[in-house]
Amino acid sequence: MFLAKMAAVVCLLALAGLNRQRLTPALATGPAGSRNLLRSIAGEIGLAVVILGLVATWRFTPPPRALAAAAPVSLHIHTAPAMVELTLSPARAGPVLASMTFMTGDFGPLDPKEVTLVLTNSAAGIEPIERQAKRTGDGTWQVDNLVIPMPGRWRVRVDALITDFQKATLDGDVDIRP
Structure with missing residues (x-):
């Protein structure tokens, strides 16, 4: 241009x-x-x-700072039984859409029965925010009623029920902008 x-x-x-x-x-x-x-x-x-x-x-044309504020953040958590690619969009405090894609630990397909997303910011004294994810038509899981109240480093835990007797817990940290 x-x-x-x-x-x-x-x-x-x-x-x-x-x-x-x-x-x-x-x-x-x-x-x-x-x-x-x-x-x-x-x-x-x-x-x-x-x-x-x-x-x-x-x-x-929006200013560059507006584009940066609306950018999503992705977090890849890998364990032996499962891995998840978690995307929070936008990566700022306020209403957020969380999207998750799952695979087995050896990169095979994984279709969990149930998924729960838990966000914690113990440094700020915020109790865990726990939301059930819903399966979308393309095989991803989404949490659309999620509100992150403040910026900072948040602890993320994803609980995926793989079978009736096996549960995978995936932990990681994500930075949320103001």
Whole structure:
């Protein structure tokens, strides 16, 4: 986008230079010179409109700090019986969508029967926040009613019921931005 804007500006300046050096002195030759100058001026006006239109699109671009605040955070927790790829989006305090994908410890498919997500911030004196995950159509598990009350380092625990008699507990830490 930036290169397109710069190319339009360079073309505009080139047309202005052409007008000044060649077409303005050609006015003395008669009507053919004035026709060429009029075409060149129309081209300049068209390029100026294009440049203003391109610059006007800048207002739709969010500032970089807004993009960083909305970025998700991913956490990979691997144990012998199971592993999980947990994504919190956005990775900031407030309402968060947690998405989890499971595999066996040797990278095979794993389809747990039940999944529970537990977040703890004992340094801030916050009791564990425990939510049941729901299976989505594509095989991932989601927790969509999760609110992280404050930023900081949070302890994450994922409890996955693999069979009626086997449960995998996966622990890790995640940093939540303000």
